[in-house]
Amino acid sequence: MEYTVQKLGLLAGVSTRTLRYYDEIGILKPARINSSGYRIYGQTEVDKLQQILFYKELGIHLDKIKDIVNSPSFDAAAALSEHREQLLDKRLQLDKLIANVEKTIASNEGRITMKDKEKFEGFKQKMVQDNENKYGKEIREKYGDDVVNKSNEKVLNMTQSEHDEVTKLSVDLLTTLAEAFKTGDPAGKLAQKAAELHKQWLTFYWNEYSNEAHAGLAQMYVDDERFTAYYDKDQPGTAKFLRDAIYIYTGMKQ
Amino acid sequence: MEYTVQKLGLLAGVSTRTLRYYDEIGILKPARINSSGYRIYGQTEVDKLQQILFYKELGIHLDKIKDIVNSPSFDAAAALSEHREQLLDKRLQLDKLIANVEKTIASNEGRITMKDKEKFEGFKQKMVQDNENKYGKEIREKYGDDVVNKSNEKVLNMTQSEHDEVTKLSVDLLTTLAEAFKTGDPAGKLAQKAAELHKQWLTFYWNEYSNEAHAGLAQMYVDDERFTAYYDKDQPGTAKFLRDAIYIYTGMKQ
């Protein structure tokens, strides 16, 4: 089946302007241009547009989507199952928001009381997600287009010994961090050693390292409950402590 | 509890820039300005910000949110239970998308086949929602700020006799439409009578009527599966037929 801009637009629920824009920025080129200069799309483009819309739904920026779907190593099947995971995540977040609104209603009716902080639960998660998206873009801008793809490759191509090493590193990090936390001084020797170990651990996953990126990740550890829970498991406040240590280590504040 | 920009920003997960912008456009003014010119927010503002974020989550534009939350007749409790409804709707839509991605995976693995149209299920619903938002904005721009609120009031304040009348109207509409559909001519007398009845029915819900708005709604009947299912129940194609009749009746095409 072949489609003109409007046909494809109607099919997919996007405007003709959007399709022209996607052509313009090189994210979705038509299969061919007919003799009158009309854009003609085919089966490949239909499937690609679907992928694009999935990524968009997940809040990914178009330039990032472009890199992903146009990458020669793009694996549509893998992308789809990741979409599934992410959409399920998104639903969990939505459930939090629904819980929030229901709690707020109960609170307004005087049935329960609610702290200010609780009133924004479910919103924050979204912010972390946005940061992750933005983050990927920044790396891309600073270090070129292939870094993010390479990052994934790096994990996949890790040998057994590398895997062992990284595991040992993360154990070292956790014990050092636990000891450092007891000193209470994020600028102290132990804390700075922990930050250093964290950097080493990080370089297993990133090809390029930068202070900003490191500091950014540290902040994420505090913002994202999953990470906070992981680091705070034994001693609450550890995630924050690690962040402060990294701030000092990298010389960054924000 | 009192908050400065950064405190409130951290609490709610928004940037300080956002809070200043919300002040600038008049959507969320601080409770007071202290002697140094700092913005100070109180309890009222915390709750209002929560409301704003709920509306934002639902994809409502800021100028519309402004109208809503600043309206003297704004009912926070009612708004919250509407948020709940909408969030539940949103979750249903997400479920559709998840079903879509799972079907696509199955299709790629050759376990099922999938029509192009099916590949975009779950996305389209969102488009309708966006149209509704845009739509409300257009009405607001054209007829002033109170029309949308009044529209809700109108439904709530309907007397029993009015309710009976509107019920009768919708029955008339359906029978006339069914007959008109058999003629196959949306410009014909019967079809135009149906369009007229539809207009009368509409004026029970809208205080202000316009050809554009009417035509817009007609298009929605075709785009939104819930409406299509309703009108096509006995004779498939009726929703489209009604749209065409309304296009002719109103003299609109798009």
Place this chain on the structure above:
DNA sequence: TTTAAACCTTTACGTTGCGTGAAGGTCAAT
């Protein structure tokens, strides 16, 4: 056959919701 409606094209300016400096004042702690 012509003519109107419904397509398509490119070009180009407008919009929303902020991000991101710059330049400078305020406050708390050392």
Place this chain on the structure above:
DNA sequence: ATTGACCTTCACGCAACGTAAAGGTTTAAA
């Protein structure tokens, strides 16, 4: 008294299109 983390007001930048404007193409009806 100085440093660093706050705060302020401009003011420009940006993404992802929306929305004409001006004009060529296709289709179907008169």
